[in-house]
Amino acid sequence: MADNGQHGDSAVLTPERVFHDYAPRVYNLARRMLGNDADAEDVTQDVLLQVVRKLDTFRGDSSFPTWLHRVTVNAALANRKKRALRQEREAHDPLDHFLETGQHSNSIQPWSVAPDQQALDQETQQLIEKAIAGLPEVYRDVYVLADIEALPNNEIAELLELSVPAVKSRLHRARLLMREALAPHFEEALT
């Protein structure tokens, strides 16, 4: 969550401003981590309440966005635990798709999507959201924080109580799984 560069100005954080500036970020982070709209709504409400109660602590404080990230991630993890929805879905290993000789076991097709395409169209957007929701939670958390929220690895490690090498390794697996989930769509679009 970038802070829009607004923390330096004289405007103090009011509940109304938190509401406008941060509710969408909290909601989207929670939704992507939880893969579930209803849970994301509960988490958003929970987080915004915590924010409003502690607002005095953050008058003009640039640490607010970092703190908000932490509160949101913790609330999402707690929500998940509470609902005991943890899927015991075993992640297949994307590194299994190789022959014994170490070559790709299937042919790798180019994608039709332009990497510098400006705004994502609705269909691509939904496709990616769906792929994220399909990631096993251990990978999804890291992926959302790293490749969507653009947090540095050391912050992610701290938030999720992991080592930095563990973050890197999970992020790599997550990217491989995401690539794999998206591949059929973008290969298909070629023909």
Add this chain to the structure above:
Amino acid sequence: MTCKQLVERLYDFIQGELEEELSRHMQEHLDCCSHCVTYVKTYQITIHLSRRLSESPVPDQLLQRLREVLKKAENES
């Protein structure tokens, strides 16, 4: 270097965190393996696409609920 070994080290390769010698081996493999070239490209596209994901709007009924909850919290304080 095999395709699998290349994919295993792709994260570090892309971050530029690979030792020089290993990085050279990767480059040599890429010079003669079109599958891996495509693989690396699509891995990078995956990252770029995710970075450009836009936020979904907060649903109206949640906005309304939040307004009520926040108003109540403000009155309490």
